[in-house]
Structure formats: structure tokens, C-alpha cells
Amino acid sequence: MPSQTLTLNSGHQMPLVGHGLWKIANDAVADHVYNAIKAGYRLFDGACDYGNEIEAGQGVARAIKEGIVKREELFIVSKLWNTFHEKERVEQLCQKQLKDWGVEYFDLFIMHFPIALEYVDPAVRYPPGWFYDGVTPTDIRLSKATIHETWEAMEALVDGGLARSIGISNFNCASILDLLRYARIRPATLQIEHHPYLVQQPLVKFAQKEGITITAYSSFGPQGYVEMDLEHAVKTPHLFQHPVIKEIAAAHKKGTPQVLLRWATQQGIAVIPKSDTLPMLLENLDAKEFDLTEEEIKKIDALDQGLRFNDPWIKGGWVGVW
Ligand code: NAD
Incomplete structure (x- = not known):
């Protein structure tokens, strides 16, 4: 059976399949997390920006209180x-x-x-969101x-026991190279948008060569952005119906x-799909127990279009940062 965890450069184990918490409504998150733990999930991918960490x-x-899991078995x-x-x-x-989470440390802080x-x-x-006044897309105020x-302040979180590992998200090769010049603690993972329409092979290979694991977000491509009515996600053929994938x-x-x-996990890339129902939770967690052929992996790689859905430029129309 394939390994179900990745060993991080911090020495800690990270589950290969976790659960993403973005866009889950506040009144649904507590039950959702509880049910996901019952279904066998151990990694939860949260963020200040998701606004649902208390729930x-x-x-x-609840899951710990009922003895379903111990804190040390979870990867928050x-x-x-x-x-x-x-x-x-x-x-x-x-x-x-x-x-907010009611825990003493994060397994990973990104x-x-x-x-x-x-x-x-x-x-x-x-959470504060992107715009200084919370409303006006042009009210972007950069900090110095x-x-x-x-990164130094994040390293201090590890020193102080607040985070076991630290990582980065939405970085490109150049910004990682720069960070590695001074990092006393190397990033344990790079979390990036990754799906067959956005394969980013040079970035993935570079990070893996540097001992930085990859965590894929939005593994289903446009799917996670259709629920936000993002125009180019709605217009892009859905991967679930793509003839090659079918x-x-x-x-x-x-x-x-x-x-x-599986296309991702078989290449050593962790995934954090957001499931909305119990059947989805179970189906996504069960995606480790079979292997694609090399030819099938190449066929999926060939669907690459460099198509990005999670881009602040599109959201606010304000800055092409990378
Ligand atoms: P996703 O690719 O996980 O897609 C979610 C959509 O797919 C939902 O509409 C869901 O109902 C549907 N779905 C899930 N499983 C299904 C199944 N088995 N069958 C049919 N439909 C299914 O999208 P996402 O939410 O964009 O990404 C996942 C997680 O990644 C987020 O929740 C968040 O934790 C993380 N993320 C991080 C960043 C970042 O900047 N670091 C950005 C975006 C997302």
C-alpha cells in the first residue's frame, strides 16, 4: 500500500490527503470537521482568511472529547x-x-x-481580507x-513551540531561492494551486529537489471557483467530465x-480537497489505494494550459504580483 504520509524536512509526518476548510460556512464547519475526523481525516487546512477557525x-x-481522536493524531x-x-x-x-482553534500548537503554519x-x-x-477598508477593490495598502x-518571525514560532513546522504558499521559484539564502529553518511545504490545467512542473521539481514538499490546492481545477461564480472557471470545461480523466x-x-x-499523490504531492458531503469526504479519502500507469500520468500532465484560478489580479484587478 502506498505511504499515507509525507516526511517533512522538520522530521514530522504530514498526511498525504487532508481536508481544506476554505468556503465552508461558519454554521457548518464544526459538524463538518467532526464528521471528517470520524470518516478518518487527520489533516485540516485552515487559515485566518477563511474566517471559520473558531468553529x-x-x-x-468534540472529536477529542468523545475519544475519537487524540490531539497528537491530528495535523492542524x-x-x-x-x-x-x-x-x-x-x-x-x-x-x-x-x-480560536483551542489548541496549543499548529502542526504547520504557512x-x-x-x-x-x-x-x-x-x-x-x-479576517481583514485584501482591501484596507474591507470593501473597495482599489483600497490596497502595502506594508513595508x-x-x-x-520568515524570521515565523522561525521564532518553531523555537517557541507554537508551530512544529512552517511553510509557504503561492511562492514562485525566484522567491523561494531568495528565501533559502537566509532561512535558518527551511520551509517544510510549498502550498500551490495544482491541477491538470496548472501543472507547474518546474516549480514542483525545484521545490522537491530542495527538500520542500508540495501541497496541492484546488486539485479539481475550476470546480472550487465555480461556487464563487468566477467567470473563467464557469467557462472552463470541468475536469470531472474531461474525456481523458473519465x-x-x-x-x-x-x-x-x-x-x-491520485495523479498528485502518486507523485508525492499532498492534497487537501474541500468536500461538501459525506460521500465526497469518503470518496476523496479513498483516493490512495490504486496506482495510475506512467502513461496515464503523462496523459494527464499533457492537459496543462497554465490556467490559474486563484489570482488576486482577477479578484481585485489590482496587482499582478507574480
Ligand atoms: P477543490 O479543488 O477542493 O474543489 C472543491 C469543489 O469540488 C467543491 O465545489 C466540492 O463540492 C467539489 N468536490 C469535492 N469533492 C468532490 C467529489 N468527490 N465529487 C464531486 N465534487 C466534489 O477546491 P478548493 O476549495 O479551491 O481547494 C481546496 C482547499 O485548498 C481549500 O479548501 C483550502 O483549504 C486550500 N486553498 C488554499 C489556497 C492558498 O492560497 N493557499 C487557495 C485556495 C485553496
């Missing part, structure tokens, strides 16, 4: 939002997020974007904090979502 923590607390991931990049803000936010925005007091608005400063799924008697997940 996610309630689901965790959270992320530093862009408005907290200044060195004195990093621990402040992490402490708040730990309190810099969400290599973009520093001006601080917004959580008493004013939390450098990635170097932010043919491979039929050959293995698996669902098309499972083929998309």
Missing part, C-alpha cells in the same frame, strides 16, 4: 494572513489563531502569500515588511475526483 476548533474539541494547518507580516504581528496573530499588506486591527475587522522579516477513471473503476487526487 473548526469546536469540531476538533493554519496560515499567516498578509496584514500580519510585520515581525511584531506574527506571533500576535498565531497566538490568536491557536486560541505564510499565505508573499504579499505584505498594511495592518488591520482584528478589533476593527477579522519584507519576506525575510516575516477514460482513466473507467479503467480503474474509480471516480474522476479520485483520479485527479
Whole structure:
């Protein structure tokens, strides 16, 4: 049976298949996390920006209280939002997020974007989002904090026992190369948009060569953005119905979502799909127990179009940062 965890460069084990918490409504998250733990999920991918960490923590607390799982069996991931990049803000936010989750440490704490925005007091608005006033897409205020400063403050979280591993998200090769010049603690994972329409092979290979694992987000391509009515996601042919994916799924008697997940995990890439129903939860977790042929992997690789859905440029029309 294929390994169900990845060994991080911090020495910790990270589950290969986890559950993403973005866009799950606040009133549904506690039950959702609880049911996912019951179904066998151990990794939860949260973030300040998702605005649902208190409720996610309630689901965790219930599962622990009922003896379904122990804290040390879970792998809880959270992320530093862009408005907290200044060195004195990093621990402040992490402490708040730990309190929200009701846990004493994060298994992994990730810099969400290599973009520093001006601080917004959580008493004013939390989560702060992209825009300084919370509404106007042109009201973008950048902070002067450098990635170097932010990374050092994240390293201090490991020193202080608040995070077991630290990672990065939405970085490209050049920004990783720069970070590796000064990193005392190397990033344990790079979380990126990754699906057959956005394969990013050079970035994946580069990170893996540097001992940085890859975590794929939006493994189903446009699917996660259709629910946000993102125009080019709605217009893009869905991967679940793509003839190449359907043919491979039929050959293995698996669902098309499972083929998309296995295509990644078989290449040592962790996945964090967001499931909306119990059948989806079970189907996605079960995506480890079969192997695609090398030819099938190449056929899926060939669907690459360099098509990105999670791009602040599209969201706010303000800055082509990378
Ligand atoms: P996803 O690719 O997981 O797709 C979610 C969509 O697919 C939902 O509409 C869901 O109902 C559907 N779906 C899931 N399983 C299915 C199944 N078995 N059959 C049919 N439909 C199914 O999309 P996502 O939410 O964009 O990404 C997953 C997670 O990645 C997020 O929840 C979040 O944790 C993380 N993420 C991180 C970043 C980042 O910047 N680091 C950005 C986006 C997402």
C-alpha cells in the first residue's frame, strides 16, 4: 500500500490527503470537521482568511472529547494572513489563531502569500481580507515588511513551540531561492494551486529537489471557483467530465475526483480537497489505494494550459504580483 504520509524536512509526518476548510460556512464547519475526523481525516487546512477557525476548533474539541481522536493524531494547518507580516504581528496573530482553534500548537503554519499588506486591527475587522477598508477593490495598502522579516518571525514560532513546522504558499521559484539564502529553518511545504490545467512542473521539481514538499490546492481545477461564480472557471470545461480523466477513471473503476487526487499523490504531492458531503469526504479519502500507469500520468500532465484560478489580479484587478 502506498505511504499515507509525507516526511517533512522538520522530521514530522504530514498526511498525504487532508481536508481544506476554505468556503465552508461558519454554521457548518464544526459538524463538518467532526464528521471528517470520524470518516478518518487527520489533516485540516485552515487559515485566518477563511474566517471559520473558531468553529473548526469546536469540531476538533468534540472529536477529542468523545475519544475519537487524540490531539497528537491530528495535523492542524493554519496560515499567516498578509496584514500580519510585520515581525511584531506574527506571533500576535498565531497566538490568536491557536486560541480560536483551542489548541496549543499548529502542526504547520504557512505564510499565505508573499504579499505584505498594511495592518488591520482584528478589533476593527477579522479576517481583514485584501482591501484596507474591507470593501473597495482599489483600497490596497502595502506594508513595508519584507519576506525575510516575516520568515524570521515565523522561525521564532518553531523555537517557541507554537508551530512544529512552517511553510509557504503561492511562492514562485525566484522567491523561494531568495528565501533559502537566509532561512535558518527551511520551509517544510510549498502550498500551490495544482491541477491538470496548472501543472507547474518546474516549480514542483525545484521545490522537491530542495527538500520542500508540495501541497496541492484546488486539485479539481475550476470546480472550487465555480461556487464563487468566477467567470473563467464557469467557462472552463470541468475536469470531472474531461474525456481523458473519465477514460482513466473507467479503467480503474474509480471516480474522476479520485483520479485527479491520485495523479498528485502518486507523485508525492499532498492534497487537501474541500468536500461538501459525506460521500465526497469518503470518496476523496479513498483516493490512495490504486496506482495510475506512467502513461496515464503523462496523459494527464499533457492537459496543462497554465490556467490559474486563484489570482488576486482577477479578484481585485489590482496587482499582478507574480
Ligand atoms: P477543490 O479543488 O477542493 O474543489 C472543491 C469543489 O469540488 C467543491 O465545489 C466540492 O463540492 C467539489 N468536490 C469535492 N469533492 C468532490 C467529489 N468527490 N465529487 C464531486 N465534487 C466534489 O477546491 P478548493 O476549495 O479551491 O481547494 C481546496 C482547499 O485548498 C481549500 O479548501 C483550502 O483549504 C486550500 N486553498 C488554499 C489556497 C492558498 O492560497 N493557499 C487557495 C485556495 C485553496
